[in-house]
Amino acid sequence: MKEKIVKILKQNKNKYISGEIISDELNVTRTSIWKYISVLRKEGYVIDSASRKGYKLISYPDVLDIEVLERKLSTNHIGKTIYYYDTVDSTNIKAKNIALDENNGAVIISEEQTKGRGRLGRDWISPKYKGVWMSIILKPNIPPEDAPKITQIAAAAVSKSFDDLGIKNKIKWPNDIVINKKKVCGILTEMSGEIGRLKYIVIGIGINANLDEKDLTDDIKEMATSIKIENGSIVNRENLIIDILEKFEYLYEDFLKTKSLNKTLDICSEKSALLGKMVYLVKGEERFKVRAIDLDSEGRLIVEDKLGNKETIISGEISI
Numbered sequence: 001m002k003e004k005i006v007k008i009l010k011q012n013k014n015k016y017i018s019g020e021i022i023s024d025e026l027n028v029t030r031t032s033i034w035k036y037i038s039v040l041r042k043e044g045y046v047i048d049s050a051s052r053k054g055y056k057l058i059s060y061p062d063v064l065d066i067e068v069l070e071r072k073l074s075t076n077h078i079g080k081t082i083y084y085y086d087t088v089d090s091t092n093i094k095a096k097n098i099a100l101d102e103n104n105g106a107v108i109i110s111e112e113q114t115k116g117r118g119r120l121g122r123d124w125i126s127p128k129y130k131g132v133w134m135s136i137i138l139k140p141n142i143p144p145e146d147a148p149k150i151t152q153i154a155a156a157a158v159s160k161s162f163d164d165l166g167i168k169n170k171i172k173w174p175n176d177i178v179i180n181k182k183k184v185c186g187i188l189t190e191m192s193g194e195i196g197r198l199k200y201i202v203i204g205i206g207i208n209a210n211l212d213e214k215d216l217t218d219d220i221k222e223m224a225t226s227i228k229i230e231n232g233s234i235v236n237r238e239n240l241i242i243d244i245l246e247k248f249e250y251l252y253e254d255f256l257k258t259k260s261l262n263k264t265l266d267i268c269s270e271k272s273a274l275l276g277k278m279v280y281l282v283k284g285e286e287r288f289k290v291r292a293i294d295l296d297s298e299g300r301l302i303v304e305d306k307l308g309n310k311e312t313i314i315s316g317e318i319s320i
């Protein structure tokens with residue numbers, strides 16, 4: 001009902017529409033329209049009301065239009081089913097709860113996460129209407145040890161989508177996208193399976209699209225930012241999601257078909273924030289200064305210490 005009221009208000013933006021007309025159109029009482037209007041106001045809609053004139057929509061929060069998104073999306077599998085929520089604990093948790101019965105490519109998107117989760121058990125700040133908080137359910141026929149490759153595919157898809165929207169960015173191996181050395185996107189890959197048999201993978205993508213300074217705590221601000229903060233303009237989240245899902249599908253299907261990560265690795269190398277640079281490899285409490293020299297064909301990072309000893313890193317913490 002709320003959505004229907006919003007639709008009518010938007011169709012009549014900048015002019016008053018009476019509660020009577022809305023209630024007739026939606027076949028509910030005027031009192032209940034008034035109650036929904038109060039709820040909408042709490043959610044950030046600025047709606048003026050005047051006696052004998054009715055309601056006028058002044059401004060509204062940037063709510064995702066999933067119908068438009070679904071209509072524009074031109075993928076074969078990824079995002080063919082979309083579950084859209086106003087708020088959830090975590091889209092990854094939601095995805096894992098339904099993954100066994102769900103189709104390959106189902107996507108969970110929420111406007112807000114109350115318990116957004118990052119890697120290594122960290123929290124992930126996910127304020128309402130400001131980011132892209134989504135998870136993709138995948139059921140590829142690949143060995144479980146190949147799951148990290150899907151993380152790289154997602155990172156490459158996000159990075160290229162940012163490029164398309166004119167957002168300068170780098171990939172910080174294995175799963176962060178950074179702008180001016182600060183993180184704007186993180187990817188959390190989770191899976192369920194047994195030895196040798198993968199049941200499903202959930203790729204959680206979190207993008208700080210339109211967060212303001214006040215949305216980030218002081219400690220997070222040191223290493224994270226948002227596209228809006230860095231570029232000074234608001235990102236159209238629908239277009240961003242569409243672009244990411246389409247690019248992800250392209251790279252993912254190529255990987256399944258060719259059994260090679262070549263296309264993804266071309267992007268990850270070209271867009272790397274690390275290759276050729278001195279970085280710190282963090283192992284427990286210790287930090288080692290190494291040079292990041294290459295990505296191998298499996299997407300692992302090859303580093304070299306000052307004595308020329310090379311090491312291949314599967315996953316781990318790298319700090320710039």
Ligand code: BTN
Nearest residue numbers: 090092116117118119186204206
């Ligand atoms: C990281 O620590 O870098 C990974 C962050 C991943 C955040 C995303 S937001 C959508 C999905 N749901 C979650 O709870 N986490 C991931």
